[in-house]
Amino acid sequence: MQTASHSPDVKFTGKSAVPSRIHVNLGEDTPDVYSFFEKVTSTWTYVVADPVSKEAAVIDPVLDYDHSSGKISTETADGILAFIHKECLTLRYILETHAHADHLTAAQHYKQSFGCAVPVCIGSRIKQVQQTFAPIYDVEPSLLDNAFDIYFRDDERFKLGDMLCKILHLPGHTPDHLGYVFGRVVFTGDSIFMPDVGSARADFPGGNVKDLYNSMQRLLSLPFDYLLFVGHDYPPERAIEDVVTVEEQRRRNKHVKAGTDEAAFTAFRSARDAQLGAPKLLHPSLQVNIRAGKLPPADAEGRVFFKVPVKTAVAL
Template identity: 60%
Template sequence: MSAVPAAKPCKLHKGVADVYSFFEPATESWQYLLVDPASSEAAIIDPVLDYNPASGVVSTGTAEGILSFITENGFKVRRVLETHAHADHLTASQFFKKHLPGEILICIGERISQIQKHFAPIYDFSDKDMENHFDVLLKDDEEFKLGGISCKVMHLPGHTPDHLGYVVGKAVFTGDSIFMPDLGSARADFPGGNAKDLYNSMTRLLSLPEDYQLFVGHDYPPQQREHDCVATVGFHRQNNKHGRIGITEEQFIEFRQTRDRVLGTPRLLHPSLQVNIRAGKLPSPDADGRIRMRIPVRLPSSML
Protein backbone atom coordinates (compact mmCIF):
# COMPACT_ATOMS: atom_id res chain seq x y z
CA MET A 1 0.00 0.00 0.00
CA SER A 2 1.14 3.53 -0.63
CA ALA A 3 1.19 6.03 2.22
CA VAL A 4 -1.82 8.33 2.11
CA PRO A 5 -3.32 10.66 4.68
CA ALA A 6 -6.24 9.38 6.70
CA ALA A 7 -9.59 10.00 5.03
CA LYS A 8 -11.75 12.40 6.97
CA PRO A 9 -15.44 11.54 7.23
CA CYS A 10 -17.71 14.06 5.59
CA LYS A 11 -20.02 13.81 8.57
CA LEU A 12 -20.52 11.92 11.81
CA HIS A 13 -24.13 10.97 12.43
CA LYS A 14 -24.95 9.98 16.00
CA GLY A 15 -27.66 7.45 16.77
CA VAL A 16 -27.90 3.88 18.00
CA ALA A 17 -24.65 3.51 16.06
CA ASP A 18 -22.15 6.13 14.98
CA VAL A 19 -22.21 6.57 11.20
CA TYR A 20 -19.21 7.99 9.37
CA SER A 21 -19.84 8.88 5.73
CA PHE A 22 -17.10 8.98 3.07
CA PHE A 23 -17.60 10.33 -0.46
CA GLU A 24 -15.78 8.94 -3.50
CA PRO A 25 -15.97 11.62 -6.23
CA ALA A 26 -15.01 9.63 -9.35
CA THR A 27 -18.12 7.45 -9.08
CA GLU A 28 -20.05 9.83 -6.79
CA SER A 29 -20.46 6.99 -4.32
CA TRP A 30 -21.13 7.15 -0.60
CA GLN A 31 -19.37 4.67 1.65
CA TYR A 32 -20.26 4.25 5.29
CA LEU A 33 -18.50 3.10 8.42
CA LEU A 34 -21.01 1.90 11.00
CA VAL A 35 -19.62 1.73 14.55
CA ASP A 36 -20.99 0.47 17.86
CA PRO A 37 -19.60 3.13 20.24
CA ALA A 38 -19.67 0.77 23.23
CA SER A 39 -17.53 -2.00 21.71
CA SER A 40 -15.89 -0.20 18.76
CA GLU A 41 -17.05 -3.06 16.52
CA ALA A 42 -17.71 -1.78 13.01
CA ALA A 43 -19.01 -2.60 9.54
CA ILE A 44 -18.12 -1.02 6.20
CA ILE A 45 -20.95 -0.46 3.74
CA ASP A 46 -20.36 -0.39 -0.05
CA PRO A 47 -16.59 0.38 -0.13
CA VAL A 48 -15.06 1.57 -3.43
CA LEU A 49 -11.91 0.39 -5.20
CA ASP A 50 -10.34 2.98 -7.51
CA TYR A 51 -10.25 1.93 -11.17
CA ASN A 52 -9.17 3.86 -14.27
CA PRO A 53 -10.77 2.23 -17.33
CA ALA A 54 -8.54 4.10 -19.78
CA SER A 55 -5.29 2.80 -18.30
CA GLY A 56 -6.64 -0.35 -16.68
CA VAL A 57 -4.99 0.67 -13.43
CA VAL A 58 -6.54 -0.48 -10.14
CA SER A 59 -5.53 1.55 -7.10
CA THR A 60 -6.49 1.71 -3.44
CA GLY A 61 -6.17 5.33 -2.41
CA THR A 62 -9.82 5.66 -1.37
CA ALA A 63 -9.77 2.41 0.59
CA GLU A 64 -6.41 3.22 2.19
CA GLY A 65 -7.79 6.49 3.50
CA ILE A 66 -10.71 4.72 5.18
CA LEU A 67 -8.35 2.02 6.46
CA SER A 68 -6.17 4.69 8.08
CA PHE A 69 -9.22 6.26 9.71
CA ILE A 70 -10.29 2.88 11.08
CA THR A 71 -6.82 2.14 12.43
CA GLU A 72 -6.31 5.55 14.01
CA ASN A 73 -9.61 5.27 15.87
CA GLY A 74 -9.13 1.69 16.99
CA PHE A 75 -12.31 0.41 15.33
CA LYS A 76 -12.71 -3.35 14.97
CA VAL A 77 -14.27 -4.12 11.61
CA ARG A 78 -16.29 -7.34 11.57
CA ARG A 79 -18.21 -7.12 8.28
CA VAL A 80 -18.29 -5.60 4.83
CA LEU A 81 -21.94 -5.08 3.88
CA GLU A 82 -22.77 -4.84 0.18
CA THR A 83 -26.20 -3.52 -0.74
CA HIS A 84 -26.06 -5.17 -4.20
CA ALA A 85 -23.80 -6.11 -7.10
CA HIS A 86 -22.78 -2.60 -8.14
CA ALA A 87 -22.48 -1.80 -11.84
CA ASP A 88 -20.75 1.57 -11.46
CA HIS A 89 -17.78 0.85 -9.21
CA LEU A 90 -15.54 -2.01 -8.12
CA THR A 91 -15.94 -3.05 -4.51
CA ALA A 92 -12.94 -2.77 -2.18
CA SER A 93 -14.20 -5.61 0.03
CA GLN A 94 -11.19 -7.87 -0.59
CA PHE A 95 -8.80 -5.03 0.26
CA PHE A 96 -10.34 -4.66 3.71
CA LYS A 97 -10.50 -8.41 4.21
CA LYS A 98 -6.76 -8.59 3.50
CA HIS A 99 -5.56 -5.56 5.45
CA LEU A 100 -7.70 -5.60 8.57
CA PRO A 101 -7.09 -7.98 11.48
CA GLY A 102 -9.44 -10.76 12.45
CA GLU A 103 -12.16 -12.42 10.44
CA ILE A 104 -13.91 -9.98 8.09
CA LEU A 105 -17.17 -11.33 6.68
CA ILE A 106 -18.16 -10.12 3.21
CA CYS A 107 -21.96 -10.06 3.13
CA ILE A 108 -24.54 -9.66 0.37
CA GLY A 109 -28.14 -10.71 -0.25
CA GLU A 110 -28.83 -14.35 -1.06
CA ARG A 111 -30.29 -13.38 -4.46
CA ILE A 112 -26.78 -12.59 -5.71
CA SER A 113 -27.03 -16.06 -7.27
CA GLN A 114 -29.52 -14.64 -9.80
CA ILE A 115 -27.02 -11.98 -10.84
CA GLN A 116 -24.18 -14.49 -11.00
CA LYS A 117 -26.16 -16.88 -13.20
CA HIS A 118 -27.01 -14.07 -15.62
CA PHE A 119 -23.53 -12.61 -15.97
CA ALA A 120 -21.29 -15.69 -15.60
CA PRO A 121 -21.73 -16.80 -19.23
CA ILE A 122 -21.29 -13.23 -20.49
CA TYR A 123 -17.83 -13.11 -18.95
CA ASP A 124 -17.06 -16.80 -19.57
CA PHE A 125 -17.00 -17.65 -15.86
CA SER A 126 -17.44 -21.32 -15.06
CA ASP A 127 -19.66 -22.66 -12.29
CA LYS A 128 -16.52 -23.07 -10.19
CA ASP A 129 -15.66 -19.40 -10.72
CA MET A 130 -18.93 -18.53 -8.95
CA GLU A 131 -18.45 -20.70 -5.86
CA ASN A 132 -17.81 -19.62 -2.28
CA HIS A 133 -16.78 -16.00 -2.79
CA PHE A 134 -19.11 -14.32 -0.31
CA ASP A 135 -18.80 -15.26 3.34
CA VAL A 136 -22.44 -14.59 4.24
CA LEU A 137 -25.56 -14.66 2.04
CA LEU A 138 -28.18 -12.66 3.91
CA LYS A 139 -31.85 -13.59 3.97
CA ASP A 140 -34.79 -11.17 3.97
CA ASP A 141 -35.44 -9.69 7.43
CA GLU A 142 -32.42 -11.47 8.89
CA GLU A 143 -30.86 -9.82 11.95
CA PHE A 144 -27.25 -9.87 13.05
CA LYS A 145 -25.24 -8.20 15.77
CA LEU A 146 -22.53 -5.58 15.51
CA GLY A 147 -21.20 -5.43 19.04
CA GLY A 148 -24.32 -4.78 21.07
CA ILE A 149 -26.26 -3.29 18.15
CA SER A 150 -28.87 -5.15 16.16
CA CYS A 151 -28.80 -4.76 12.37
CA LYS A 152 -31.72 -5.89 10.20
CA VAL A 153 -31.75 -6.81 6.52
CA MET A 154 -34.43 -5.24 4.30
CA HIS A 155 -34.97 -6.61 0.78
CA LEU A 156 -35.40 -3.64 -1.58
CA PRO A 157 -35.61 -4.96 -5.17
CA GLY A 158 -36.17 -2.86 -8.26
CA HIS A 159 -32.79 -1.38 -9.10
CA THR A 160 -31.50 -4.97 -9.02
CA PRO A 161 -33.28 -8.09 -7.75
CA ASP A 162 -30.63 -8.81 -5.10
CA HIS A 163 -30.76 -5.32 -3.59
CA LEU A 164 -30.73 -4.97 0.20
CA GLY A 165 -30.98 -2.16 2.72
CA TYR A 166 -29.63 -2.30 6.27
CA VAL A 167 -31.65 -0.94 9.19
CA VAL A 168 -29.75 0.05 12.33
CA GLY A 169 -31.88 1.88 14.86
CA LYS A 170 -33.38 4.78 12.92
CA ALA A 171 -30.67 4.72 10.25
CA VAL A 172 -31.39 2.91 6.98
CA PHE A 173 -28.63 2.33 4.42
CA THR A 174 -30.58 2.23 1.18
CA GLY A 175 -27.92 1.66 -1.49
CA ASP A 176 -29.52 2.57 -4.83
CA SER A 177 -33.12 1.84 -3.84
CA ILE A 178 -33.77 5.57 -3.39
CA PHE A 179 -31.81 8.76 -4.11
CA MET A 180 -31.78 12.14 -2.42
CA PRO A 181 -35.23 13.81 -2.63
CA ASP A 182 -34.34 16.20 -5.47
CA LEU A 183 -33.11 13.26 -7.57
CA GLY A 184 -35.80 10.74 -6.67
CA SER A 185 -34.91 7.25 -7.82
CA ALA A 186 -32.27 5.11 -9.49
CA ARG A 187 -32.65 3.34 -12.81
CA ALA A 188 -34.48 0.01 -12.97
CA ASP A 189 -33.37 -1.34 -16.35
CA PHE A 190 -30.54 -3.65 -15.31
CA PRO A 191 -31.10 -7.41 -15.72
CA GLY A 192 -33.72 -8.37 -13.15
CA GLY A 193 -34.53 -4.74 -12.43
CA ASN A 194 -38.15 -3.66 -12.41
CA ALA A 195 -39.83 -0.28 -12.06
CA LYS A 196 -42.84 -1.69 -10.23
CA ASP A 197 -40.56 -3.40 -7.72
CA LEU A 198 -38.59 -0.19 -7.27
CA TYR A 199 -41.79 1.77 -6.58
CA ASN A 200 -42.78 -0.81 -3.97
CA SER A 201 -39.33 -0.65 -2.35
CA MET A 202 -39.46 3.14 -2.19
CA THR A 203 -42.97 2.94 -0.74
CA ARG A 204 -41.72 0.52 1.88
CA LEU A 205 -38.93 2.91 2.84
CA LEU A 206 -41.28 5.89 2.99
CA SER A 207 -43.68 3.90 5.19
CA LEU A 208 -41.09 3.89 7.97
CA PRO A 209 -41.48 6.42 10.81
CA GLU A 210 -40.88 9.94 9.56
CA ASP A 211 -37.81 10.53 11.74
CA TYR A 212 -35.92 7.58 10.26
CA GLN A 213 -32.88 8.65 8.24
CA LEU A 214 -32.27 7.25 4.74
CA PHE A 215 -28.58 7.10 3.79
CA VAL A 216 -28.15 6.84 0.01
CA GLY A 217 -25.51 5.03 -2.05
CA HIS A 218 -24.88 7.80 -4.60
CA ASP A 219 -25.57 11.47 -5.07
CA TYR A 220 -25.54 13.40 -8.35
CA PRO A 221 -26.62 16.85 -7.17
CA PRO A 222 -27.69 19.78 -9.29
CA GLN A 223 -25.27 22.69 -9.29
CA GLN A 224 -27.08 24.61 -6.57
CA ARG A 225 -26.17 22.20 -3.78
CA GLU A 226 -23.25 20.16 -2.49
CA HIS A 227 -23.14 16.39 -2.32
CA ASP A 228 -25.22 15.00 0.53
CA CYS A 229 -25.99 11.53 1.80
CA VAL A 230 -29.03 11.57 4.07
CA ALA A 231 -32.58 12.84 4.46
CA THR A 232 -35.41 11.84 6.76
CA VAL A 233 -38.37 9.73 5.70
CA GLY A 234 -40.62 12.68 6.49
CA PHE A 235 -38.68 14.96 4.14
CA HIS A 236 -38.78 12.32 1.38
CA ARG A 237 -42.54 11.91 1.77
CA GLN A 238 -43.05 15.59 1.01
CA ASN A 239 -40.22 16.22 -1.43
CA ASN A 240 -38.94 13.09 -3.18
CA LYS A 241 -39.07 13.90 -6.88
CA HIS A 242 -40.38 10.47 -7.87
CA GLY A 243 -41.86 9.02 -4.70
CA ARG A 244 -43.46 11.79 -2.68
CA ILE A 245 -47.03 11.57 -1.41
CA GLY A 246 -49.49 11.73 -4.29
CA ILE A 247 -47.36 10.08 -7.01
CA THR A 248 -49.09 6.91 -8.13
CA GLU A 249 -47.51 3.62 -9.06
CA GLU A 250 -48.60 4.12 -12.68
CA GLN A 251 -47.02 7.59 -12.85
CA PHE A 252 -43.79 6.29 -11.36
CA ILE A 253 -43.54 3.32 -13.71
CA GLU A 254 -44.26 5.45 -16.78
CA PHE A 255 -41.63 8.01 -15.83
CA ARG A 256 -39.02 5.45 -14.80
CA GLN A 257 -39.36 3.33 -17.92
CA THR A 258 -39.32 6.39 -20.20
CA ARG A 259 -36.25 7.77 -18.47
CA ASP A 260 -34.40 4.46 -18.43
CA ARG A 261 -34.79 4.01 -22.19
CA VAL A 262 -32.54 7.02 -22.86
CA LEU A 263 -29.89 6.36 -20.21
CA GLY A 264 -26.44 5.27 -21.35
CA THR A 265 -24.58 2.21 -20.15
CA PRO A 266 -22.64 2.84 -16.92
CA ARG A 267 -19.00 3.62 -17.70
CA LEU A 268 -17.63 0.86 -15.46
CA LEU A 269 -20.38 -1.71 -16.04
CA HIS A 270 -18.28 -4.64 -17.29
CA PRO A 271 -15.26 -4.26 -14.99
CA SER A 272 -17.55 -3.70 -12.02
CA LEU A 273 -19.73 -6.74 -12.55
CA GLN A 274 -16.81 -9.09 -13.27
CA VAL A 275 -15.40 -8.16 -9.87
CA ASN A 276 -18.52 -7.59 -7.80
CA ILE A 277 -20.32 -10.86 -8.55
CA ARG A 278 -17.20 -12.54 -7.13
CA ALA A 279 -17.09 -10.57 -3.85
CA GLY A 280 -14.42 -8.20 -5.08
CA LYS A 281 -12.05 -10.80 -6.48
CA LEU A 282 -10.33 -9.83 -9.73
CA PRO A 283 -10.30 -12.27 -12.65
CA SER A 284 -7.55 -14.90 -12.41
CA PRO A 285 -4.25 -13.94 -14.08
CA ASP A 286 -3.21 -15.61 -17.32
CA ALA A 287 -0.03 -17.65 -17.81
CA ASP A 288 2.01 -14.44 -17.96
CA GLY A 289 0.50 -13.08 -14.75
CA ARG A 290 -1.68 -10.52 -16.51
CA ILE A 291 -5.23 -9.84 -15.34
CA ARG A 292 -7.69 -9.16 -18.12
CA MET A 293 -11.22 -7.84 -18.09
CA ARG A 294 -13.68 -9.12 -20.70
CA ILE A 295 -15.79 -6.64 -22.67
CA PRO A 296 -18.64 -8.14 -24.71
CA VAL A 297 -18.95 -6.63 -28.19
CA ARG A 298 -22.16 -6.46 -30.22
CA LEU A 299 -21.89 -6.40 -34.00
CA PRO A 300 -24.47 -5.23 -36.51
CA SER A 301 -25.89 -7.92 -38.76
CA SER A 302 -24.03 -6.37 -41.72
CA MET A 303 -20.71 -7.43 -40.15
CA LEU A 304 -21.71 -10.99 -39.34
Protein backbone atom coordinates in the same frame (compact mmCIF):
# COMPACT_ATOMS: atom_id res chain seq x y z
CA MET B 1 -18.53 -17.16 12.39
CA GLN B 2 -14.97 -15.98 12.52
CA THR B 3 -14.45 -12.25 12.78
CA ALA B 4 -11.42 -10.04 13.19
CA SER B 5 -10.09 -7.51 15.60
CA HIS B 6 -7.16 -5.24 15.11
CA SER B 7 -4.06 -7.28 15.28
CA PRO B 8 -0.54 -5.95 15.74
CA ASP B 9 0.24 -7.65 12.43
CA VAL B 10 -2.21 -5.44 10.60
CA LYS B 11 -0.56 -2.21 9.51
CA PHE B 12 -2.51 0.84 8.44
CA THR B 13 0.27 3.31 8.04
CA GLY B 14 -1.33 5.51 5.36
CA LYS B 15 -2.99 8.85 5.84
CA SER B 16 -6.42 8.63 7.39
CA ALA B 17 -9.30 9.77 5.19
CA VAL B 18 -11.42 12.59 6.57
CA PRO B 19 -15.14 11.81 6.57
CA SER B 20 -17.25 14.13 4.42
CA ARG B 21 -19.93 13.92 7.11
CA ILE B 22 -19.98 12.65 10.70
CA HIS B 23 -23.21 11.66 12.46
CA VAL B 24 -22.96 10.78 16.15
CA ASN B 25 -25.37 10.61 19.10
CA LEU B 26 -28.23 9.65 16.81
CA GLY B 27 -30.23 8.01 19.58
CA GLU B 28 -30.73 4.78 21.42
CA ASP B 29 -29.57 1.61 19.69
CA THR B 30 -28.40 3.69 16.74
CA PRO B 31 -24.77 3.64 15.64
CA ASP B 32 -22.43 6.48 14.75
CA VAL B 33 -22.07 6.98 11.01
CA TYR B 34 -19.00 8.25 9.19
CA SER B 35 -19.69 9.06 5.54
CA PHE B 36 -16.97 9.10 2.88
CA PHE B 37 -17.76 10.45 -0.58
CA GLU B 38 -15.82 8.94 -3.50
CA LYS B 39 -15.94 11.66 -6.14
CA VAL B 40 -15.10 9.71 -9.31
CA THR B 41 -18.17 7.46 -9.03
CA SER B 42 -20.21 9.72 -6.69
CA THR B 43 -20.46 6.84 -4.22
CA TRP B 44 -21.02 7.08 -0.49
CA THR B 45 -19.07 4.56 1.58
CA TYR B 46 -20.19 4.37 5.18
CA VAL B 47 -18.39 3.29 8.33
CA VAL B 48 -21.00 2.36 10.92
CA ALA B 49 -19.82 1.99 14.50
CA ASP B 50 -21.34 0.93 17.79
CA PRO B 51 -20.03 3.75 20.05
CA VAL B 52 -19.84 1.46 23.09
CA SER B 53 -18.15 -1.67 21.78
CA LYS B 54 -16.40 0.15 18.89
CA GLU B 55 -17.39 -2.67 16.59
CA ALA B 56 -17.84 -1.43 13.06
CA ALA B 57 -18.99 -2.31 9.57
CA VAL B 58 -18.09 -0.76 6.26
CA ILE B 59 -20.83 -0.41 3.65
CA ASP B 60 -20.18 -0.28 -0.12
CA PRO B 61 -16.41 0.33 -0.17
CA VAL B 62 -14.93 1.57 -3.45
CA LEU B 63 -11.86 0.37 -5.34
CA ASP B 64 -10.14 3.05 -7.42
CA TYR B 65 -10.13 2.16 -11.10
CA ASP B 66 -8.97 4.30 -13.99
CA HIS B 67 -10.78 3.04 -17.05
CA SER B 68 -8.50 4.55 -19.67
CA SER B 69 -5.29 3.11 -18.24
CA GLY B 70 -6.75 0.01 -16.55
CA LYS B 71 -4.96 1.02 -13.36
CA ILE B 72 -6.42 -0.16 -10.07
CA SER B 73 -5.39 1.36 -6.76
CA THR B 74 -6.51 1.22 -3.16
CA GLU B 75 -5.91 4.80 -2.13
CA THR B 76 -9.56 5.49 -1.23
CA ALA B 77 -9.93 2.21 0.66
CA ASP B 78 -6.61 2.64 2.45
CA GLY B 79 -7.64 6.08 3.69
CA ILE B 80 -10.79 4.61 5.23
CA LEU B 81 -8.86 1.65 6.66
CA ALA B 82 -6.48 4.13 8.30
CA PHE B 83 -9.51 6.02 9.66
CA ILE B 84 -10.92 2.80 11.14
CA HIS B 85 -7.53 2.14 12.74
CA LYS B 86 -7.15 5.70 14.03
CA GLU B 87 -10.58 5.59 15.65
CA CYS B 88 -9.70 2.24 17.27
CA LEU B 89 -12.70 0.58 15.61
CA THR B 90 -12.89 -3.17 15.13
CA LEU B 91 -14.12 -4.03 11.68
CA ARG B 92 -16.62 -6.92 11.86
CA TYR B 93 -18.42 -6.83 8.53
CA ILE B 94 -17.97 -5.69 4.95
CA LEU B 95 -21.51 -5.08 3.70
CA GLU B 96 -22.60 -4.71 0.10
CA THR B 97 -26.05 -3.30 -0.66
CA HIS B 98 -26.00 -4.90 -4.13
CA ALA B 99 -23.87 -5.85 -7.12
CA HIS B 100 -22.96 -2.38 -8.32
CA ALA B 101 -22.70 -1.60 -12.02
CA ASP B 102 -20.95 1.75 -11.72
CA HIS B 103 -17.95 1.13 -9.48
CA LEU B 104 -15.71 -1.72 -8.35
CA THR B 105 -16.02 -2.91 -4.78
CA ALA B 106 -12.95 -2.82 -2.55
CA ALA B 107 -14.40 -5.61 -0.38
CA GLN B 108 -11.52 -8.03 -0.98
CA HIS B 109 -8.95 -5.39 -0.14
CA TYR B 110 -10.63 -4.74 3.21
CA LYS B 111 -10.91 -8.47 3.82
CA GLN B 112 -7.28 -9.15 2.98
CA SER B 113 -6.18 -6.22 5.15
CA PHE B 114 -7.59 -8.11 8.14
CA GLY B 115 -6.10 -11.46 7.26
CA CYS B 116 -9.30 -12.55 5.48
CA ALA B 117 -11.14 -12.84 8.80
CA VAL B 118 -13.78 -10.17 8.12
CA PRO B 119 -16.71 -11.54 6.09
CA VAL B 120 -17.92 -9.97 2.85
CA CYS B 121 -21.72 -9.95 2.97
CA ILE B 122 -24.50 -9.47 0.42
CA GLY B 123 -28.10 -10.53 -0.22
CA SER B 124 -28.80 -14.16 -1.10
CA ARG B 125 -30.21 -13.13 -4.50
CA ILE B 126 -26.69 -12.26 -5.65
CA LYS B 127 -26.77 -15.85 -6.94
CA GLN B 128 -29.42 -14.76 -9.46
CA VAL B 129 -27.23 -11.82 -10.52
CA GLN B 130 -24.22 -14.14 -10.84
CA GLN B 131 -26.22 -16.57 -12.97
CA THR B 132 -27.20 -13.72 -15.27
CA PHE B 133 -23.73 -12.31 -15.75
CA ALA B 134 -21.49 -15.39 -15.59
CA PRO B 135 -22.34 -16.44 -19.18
CA ILE B 136 -22.10 -12.85 -20.44
CA TYR B 137 -18.52 -12.58 -19.15
CA ASP B 138 -17.62 -16.23 -19.72
CA VAL B 139 -17.12 -16.95 -16.03
CA GLU B 140 -17.23 -20.57 -14.92
CA PRO B 141 -20.33 -20.51 -12.64
CA SER B 142 -18.86 -22.90 -10.06
CA LEU B 143 -16.09 -20.36 -9.41
CA LEU B 144 -18.75 -18.02 -8.04
CA ASP B 145 -20.36 -20.53 -5.68
CA ASN B 146 -18.78 -19.26 -2.49
CA ALA B 147 -17.49 -15.91 -3.67
CA PHE B 148 -19.10 -14.14 -0.70
CA ASP B 149 -18.83 -15.16 2.93
CA ILE B 150 -22.37 -14.37 4.12
CA TYR B 151 -25.56 -14.40 2.05
CA PHE B 152 -28.30 -12.56 3.96
CA ARG B 153 -31.88 -13.76 3.81
CA ASP B 154 -34.79 -11.31 3.76
CA ASP B 155 -35.53 -9.88 7.23
CA GLU B 156 -32.52 -11.64 8.73
CA ARG B 157 -30.96 -9.91 11.74
CA PHE B 158 -27.40 -9.80 13.02
CA LYS B 159 -25.58 -7.96 15.76
CA LEU B 160 -22.88 -5.34 15.51
CA GLY B 161 -21.61 -5.00 19.05
CA ASP B 162 -24.82 -4.60 21.03
CA MET B 163 -26.68 -3.15 18.10
CA LEU B 164 -29.08 -5.07 15.95
CA CYS B 165 -29.08 -4.80 12.18
CA LYS B 166 -32.15 -5.82 10.23
CA ILE B 167 -31.93 -6.75 6.56
CA LEU B 168 -34.52 -5.26 4.20
CA HIS B 169 -34.86 -6.76 0.74
CA LEU B 170 -35.32 -3.77 -1.58
CA PRO B 171 -35.42 -5.10 -5.15
CA GLY B 172 -35.97 -3.02 -8.26
CA HIS B 173 -32.67 -1.34 -9.06
CA THR B 174 -31.20 -4.85 -8.90
CA PRO B 175 -32.87 -8.07 -7.72
CA ASP B 176 -30.36 -8.67 -4.92
CA HIS B 177 -30.60 -5.21 -3.43
CA LEU B 178 -30.63 -4.89 0.37
CA GLY B 179 -31.07 -2.11 2.86
CA TYR B 180 -29.38 -2.31 6.26
CA VAL B 181 -31.34 -0.94 9.24
CA PHE B 182 -29.50 -0.17 12.46
CA GLY B 183 -31.82 1.49 15.02
CA ARG B 184 -33.23 4.49 13.18
CA VAL B 185 -30.56 4.66 10.48
CA VAL B 186 -31.14 2.92 7.16
CA PHE B 187 -28.54 2.40 4.47
CA THR B 188 -30.64 2.37 1.35
CA GLY B 189 -28.00 1.79 -1.30
CA ASP B 190 -29.54 2.78 -4.63
CA SER B 191 -33.16 2.06 -3.62
CA ILE B 192 -33.83 5.77 -3.16
CA PHE B 193 -31.77 8.90 -3.76
CA MET B 194 -31.87 12.35 -2.23
CA PRO B 195 -35.28 14.03 -2.76
CA ASP B 196 -34.08 16.26 -5.60
CA VAL B 197 -32.41 13.31 -7.38
CA GLY B 198 -35.26 10.86 -6.86
CA SER B 199 -34.62 7.29 -7.88
CA ALA B 200 -32.10 4.99 -9.54
CA ARG B 201 -32.50 3.26 -12.86
CA ALA B 202 -34.28 -0.09 -12.88
CA ASP B 203 -33.33 -1.42 -16.30
CA PHE B 204 -30.37 -3.65 -15.49
CA PRO B 205 -30.98 -7.39 -15.99
CA GLY B 206 -33.16 -8.50 -13.10
CA GLY B 207 -34.17 -4.91 -12.36
CA ASN B 208 -37.86 -4.11 -12.23
CA VAL B 209 -39.62 -0.74 -12.14
CA LYS B 210 -42.59 -1.97 -10.11
CA ASP B 211 -40.30 -3.61 -7.59
CA LEU B 212 -38.39 -0.34 -7.28
CA TYR B 213 -41.63 1.54 -6.65
CA ASN B 214 -42.58 -0.96 -3.95
CA SER B 215 -39.12 -0.77 -2.37
CA MET B 216 -39.31 3.02 -2.29
CA GLN B 217 -42.76 2.79 -0.72
CA ARG B 218 -41.38 0.38 1.85
CA LEU B 219 -38.75 2.96 2.80
CA LEU B 220 -41.34 5.76 2.88
CA SER B 221 -43.48 3.68 5.24
CA LEU B 222 -40.77 3.61 7.91
CA PRO B 223 -41.19 5.94 10.93
CA PHE B 224 -40.92 9.58 9.86
CA ASP B 225 -37.80 10.30 11.90
CA TYR B 226 -35.77 7.42 10.44
CA LEU B 227 -32.66 8.56 8.60
CA LEU B 228 -32.18 7.31 5.04
CA PHE B 229 -28.51 7.22 3.98
CA VAL B 230 -28.22 7.03 0.20
CA GLY B 231 -25.71 5.05 -1.86
CA HIS B 232 -24.82 7.84 -4.28
CA ASP B 233 -25.43 11.53 -4.63
CA TYR B 234 -25.57 13.49 -7.88
CA PRO B 235 -26.28 16.97 -6.58
CA PRO B 236 -27.98 19.36 -8.98
CA GLU B 237 -26.25 22.61 -7.97
CA ARG B 238 -25.92 22.02 -4.25
CA ALA B 239 -23.38 20.48 -1.90
CA ILE B 240 -23.28 16.69 -1.68
CA GLU B 241 -25.65 15.17 0.87
CA ASP B 242 -25.72 11.72 2.40
CA VAL B 243 -28.86 11.56 4.51
CA VAL B 244 -32.44 12.74 4.75
CA THR B 245 -35.39 11.79 6.97
CA VAL B 246 -38.24 9.59 5.84
CA GLU B 247 -40.54 12.55 6.48
CA GLU B 248 -38.62 14.72 4.04
CA GLN B 249 -38.51 11.99 1.40
CA ARG B 250 -42.28 11.56 1.73
CA ARG B 251 -42.71 15.27 1.18
CA ARG B 252 -40.09 16.02 -1.46
CA ASN B 253 -38.83 12.99 -3.38
CA LYS B 254 -39.19 14.06 -6.98
CA HIS B 255 -40.00 10.58 -8.30
CA VAL B 256 -41.83 8.74 -5.51
CA LYS B 257 -43.26 10.70 -2.61
CA ALA B 258 -46.32 10.12 -0.45
CA GLY B 259 -49.24 9.79 -2.83
CA THR B 260 -47.30 9.07 -6.04
CA ASP B 261 -49.11 6.28 -7.83
CA GLU B 262 -47.38 3.27 -9.26
CA ALA B 263 -48.47 3.80 -12.86
CA ALA B 264 -47.12 7.36 -12.97
CA PHE B 265 -43.75 6.29 -11.60
CA THR B 266 -43.37 3.20 -13.75
CA ALA B 267 -44.24 5.16 -16.91
CA PHE B 268 -41.76 7.89 -16.04
CA ARG B 269 -38.96 5.55 -14.93
CA SER B 270 -39.28 3.22 -17.92
CA ALA B 271 -39.19 6.13 -20.37
CA ARG B 272 -36.21 7.67 -18.61
CA ASP B 273 -34.27 4.39 -18.46
CA ALA B 274 -34.81 3.83 -22.18
CA GLN B 275 -32.79 6.98 -22.82
CA LEU B 276 -29.86 6.12 -20.54
CA GLY B 277 -26.61 4.70 -21.85
CA ALA B 278 -24.65 1.97 -20.07
CA PRO B 279 -22.60 3.13 -17.06
CA LYS B 280 -18.99 3.79 -18.01
CA LEU B 281 -17.64 1.15 -15.63
CA LEU B 282 -20.39 -1.43 -16.26
CA HIS B 283 -18.22 -4.28 -17.54
CA PRO B 284 -15.28 -4.07 -15.11
CA SER B 285 -17.67 -3.40 -12.21
CA LEU B 286 -19.80 -6.49 -12.79
CA GLN B 287 -16.83 -8.77 -13.45
CA VAL B 288 -15.30 -7.74 -10.12
CA ASN B 289 -18.48 -7.32 -8.09
CA ILE B 290 -20.04 -10.72 -8.84
CA ARG B 291 -16.72 -12.15 -7.62
CA ALA B 292 -17.10 -10.23 -4.31
CA GLY B 293 -14.28 -7.91 -5.29
CA LYS B 294 -11.81 -10.42 -6.71
CA LEU B 295 -10.26 -9.74 -10.10
CA PRO B 296 -10.63 -12.21 -12.96
CA PRO B 297 -7.93 -14.90 -12.82
CA ALA B 298 -4.55 -13.90 -14.25
CA ASP B 299 -3.24 -15.60 -17.38
CA ALA B 300 0.01 -17.56 -17.56
CA GLU B 301 2.00 -14.33 -17.70
CA GLY B 302 0.19 -12.87 -14.71
CA ARG B 303 -1.86 -10.46 -16.82
CA VAL B 304 -5.45 -9.65 -15.87
CA PHE B 305 -8.07 -8.68 -18.43
CA PHE B 306 -11.67 -7.56 -18.34
CA LYS B 307 -13.96 -8.78 -21.11
CA VAL B 308 -16.21 -6.51 -23.15
CA PRO B 309 -19.05 -8.33 -24.92
CA VAL B 310 -19.31 -7.04 -28.48
CA LYS B 311 -22.61 -6.87 -30.34
CA THR B 312 -22.25 -7.01 -34.09
CA ALA B 313 -24.41 -7.97 -37.02
CA VAL B 314 -21.45 -8.43 -39.35
CA ALA B 315 -18.79 -11.13 -39.47
CA LEU B 316 -15.42 -9.42 -39.73
